[in-house]
Amino acid sequence: MYEDEFPIDIVPFGGIAQDEGSISWPPKHEIEMSIAGFRECHQHAISVIISTSPELSVKVVSLAGLAIMKIVSWDDNSERRGKDAADLFVIIRNYITAGNMDRFFQEEGDIFREEDSDYDLSSARFLGREISILFIKEPTQLAKRMV
16 A cells, blocks of 8 residues: 555566466465566566655556556456456546647647547547557557457
8 A cells, every 4th residue: 555545556577467468466375367468568667766765666557558458458357347347547637637748749740630639538548549559569469359
């Protein structure tokens, strides 16, 4: 919990992942979770300094990466579909205003014109472009799964 109020998920992956792209939770390893897309999201994660003395930074998934993870989770776990859909909606609707406004108008202004100044549609398209950047250079299993 961050500041005793906000839950934060810390999910290990990499060396502990099973061949089929999932992890299981101890102690009995009965609960499995897909980690499809984690490697790609980690490559594009944002380093956040959480302490200056001593200096400590952690990698945090970008909003585009989080949107990918929500899509995968929504597809994999029917019990979480409602929550994942709601979370994805919040990300899509607020992507431009989540620290991306200047970059959006400087680099992606064509979207806003094409969508007749509709922020919601523009935000969705902008997020889509950002997601494609995570996978365009090297097609991965996740990219093939999402097509």
